[in-house]
Amino acid sequence: MAKVKIRNMEEFAGLIGISRPTVSKFFNDPDSVRPKTRAKIEAALAQHNYRPNMYAVNQNRKLTKNVGIVVPLLVDPYFAEIARNLEQRCIDAGYRPTLFSAHGTPSHEVEILENLRALKPAGVLLAPLGRASDRKALEKFCDDVPTLIFDSSVDEIGLAFVGSDNFQFTAHISDYLCRTGEPPCFFEMKTPANPNAHRRRQSYLNAMEKFGYDAQVISIDGEGWEIEEIGRVGGLDALAKDAFSTNTILCSNDRLAIGLLTACYERGIKVGRDATCTIRVAGQDGHPHSRYTCPPLTTISHDYDAVSKAAASALFAAIDGDIEPWKSTRLEGKLILRDSA
Amino acid sequence: MAKVKIRNMEEFAGLIGISRPTVSKFFNDPDSVRPKTRAKIEAALAQHNYRPNMYAVNQNRKLTKNVGIVVPLLVDPYFAEIARNLEQRCIDAGYRPTLFSAHGTPSHEVEILENLRALKPAGVLLAPLGRASDRKALEKFCDDVPTLIFDSSVDEIGLAFVGSDNFQFTAHISDYLCRTGEPPCFFEMKTPANPNAHRRRQSYLNAMEKFGYDAQVISIDGEGWEIEEIGRVGGLDALAKDAFSTNTILCSNDRLAIGLLTACYERGIKVGRDATCTIRVAGQDGHPHSRYTCPPLTTISHDYDAVSKAAASALFAAIDGDIEPWKSTRLEGKLILRDSA
DNA sequence: CTCAATTCTTTACGCGCGTAAATATTTTAT
């Protein structure tokens, strides 16, 4: 580290006796200059710690190296985890990711997309809010910016969709529950924010029909993203009404299940799969917290790694010009057996 | 929305018959132009939806309106929640916040600070990793960029520190536990990532001395940020060794408590404050998830709103030139009584 | 050592906007 402060690329280039355009070329692609020149620049770089002015660079490039990552709710560790995964993949691929959370509200989501335009990103990885999303705003944005939709699909917009196979999720865990005890009833929000919920309900109904059992769907009230609380209150209500027709409850997602577990605790109902327990509860998502509920939650988990990998590489391919027709990729989940069911 | 695409401020200004410098002035401060002019610009703005090129603007301004928000681990809902809070305050104050997570690793933290320099932010709100942080890198960064440290303090660097009063936290909840049952022992990580843990231990020791009880600190092994798992494994170990001298366990933080609850569940130990329970468990932090553990966790909660408000306004004041000598602000927490203790 | 291919230097322009100075126009007070 030298003490001289370098103001711009001109000064930096002068310091090593190389012309500015060559240095500029180096920063755009280190391999585009002769190895000897590259070594000289890199040596000087280590000494003087100069970095090109981001704003000047991006003003003159047609496309930046920015990538936006947008999730509905970063406070939900599920989204935080998948965002972390995506972020790392962007960095590894040489992009500059920026994280955004819609905090559960459509107005925020639209605002984020507005701000994102200003960043002139090379691409965007977007997990829409779902039902509440402003369809037109999303569509318009996708027209302007290469956008890959993940987690929950909204029509056939963007470059492609990557997410989990919700039919497989629910089919698989329903199958497990049926084979190991009473067939499950299905516990869900009446108006879920996330459209995956509909697929899961349908898959549950299909599974019950396949097995020849009577299906029962308990749809509880509640709006928004405070899902544990909705599950708890809805659970208390359903328990009070003795609404569950079997001793096995498959929840539409883990956060709902977590709320239901709390409701069961409050009512003194023992949850688990051994003989001393009254009911079994299972979730879906493989939420980071599901391991630490009491009892630990049996669930079917997203393949976080595979989803984020598929999403990121599809976006990068599109940025690099490999434009393929829109398609939907849905990855299978893995059953995680724990004590709750 | 008109169909004509406006390329730059020149074109936009020409379209309404106003000079570019005046429009530029407007964007820097709408009140700096005559109301009539302002109205004309705003009308055109609504029609044509032009926005100044961010990169050109920031290249020419001495200081941007960017604010960096850096937390150790965004997957932890505690940090996600406080980040959300800070983010909103930045937006309300007219800044452009950008969120960063160190993902628990010092190298990421240093890398974030490097990238942050490139953004030429007006200021940064930084919650350091703590023990693992690269002190020198932080200090150097704070010398260059107006930085407010929050959550966990590292020496007296930056503009100021804003966080919670960990002494008050532990004193308060220890007091509650002592008055309502057996005095607590203290469950903590031997080498906690977060320096607040040391204050909490000391405060516990002080409280026990004040009450004239024997203190007992159980320090468990484990490195890193998988705190629930560390608490679970450490808890199982301690339970197996019958290491707890009293029936009341005060955990250094909520995540540790959540892990301990899981350990208790695995060992068939009933946690709670009624007569049928074997032990009481309390946490500290008011973690978003603590409401939904089984039993719901008694804890002492950060005043999220007050902390983020104090942090944000201190930073904004400093940016506006109100430079005050370094000081530490520590806000009190509020006891949240639930079923676990 | 020679020649062609590669890489570098020089020169020059443009990106979109901030900003300053001088001038012209409006607004407000008298």
Next chain:
DNA sequence: ATAAAATATTTACGCGCGTAAAGAATTGAG
């Protein structure tokens, strides 16, 4: 209405870098 104050316009330069074109220097093959 008139002068003074406030605000706009015109003109011009600079920010730091991308990028293109032409010529100079370096490299590697024969």
